[in-house]
Amino acid sequence: MFPCDKCGACCRNLNLSEQYRDLDRGDGVCRFLKGNLCSIYDSRPLKCRIDACYELYFSSVMSKETYYKRNKEACKALKNK
Numbered sequence: 001m002f003p004c005d006k007c008g009a010c011c012r013n014l015n016l017s018e019q020y021r022d023l024d025r026g027d028g029v030c031r032f033l034k035g036n037l038c039s040i041y042d043s044r045p046l047k048c049r050i051d052a053c054y055e056l057y058f059s060s061v062m063s064k065e066t067y068y069k070r071n072k073e074a075c076k077a078l079k080n081k
């Protein structure tokens with residue numbers, strides 16, 4: 001499982017990706033974010049599920065190690081914004 005520390009940074013910067021526009025409450029923050037946590041976690045969209053997305057879209061093009069490394073880099077960039 002991806003080592004997410006539940007900082008919520010990804011869910012507060014949806015305006016950086018066209019794919020998340022439907023979840024953006026208007027200021028880049030997801031309308032389902034409560035504090036730093038997802039209020040619909042168990043039923044969150046596929047695009048919010050790092051491990052499920054790997055299996056479906058990325059497992060044929062890169063190793064899980066590489067995928068996690070790239071995701072961690074994105075997390076770090078968002079945390080430092």
Ligand code: SF4
Pocket residue numbers: 003004005006007008009010011074075078079
């Ligand atoms: S930015 Fe990364 S560590 Fe923070 S909540 Fe999102 S996935 Fe987890």
Ligand code: SF4
Pocket residue numbers: 010011023030031032033034037038039040041044045048
């Ligand atoms: S649905 Fe949940 S996991 Fe997805 S962006 Fe919103 S708060 Fe984050």
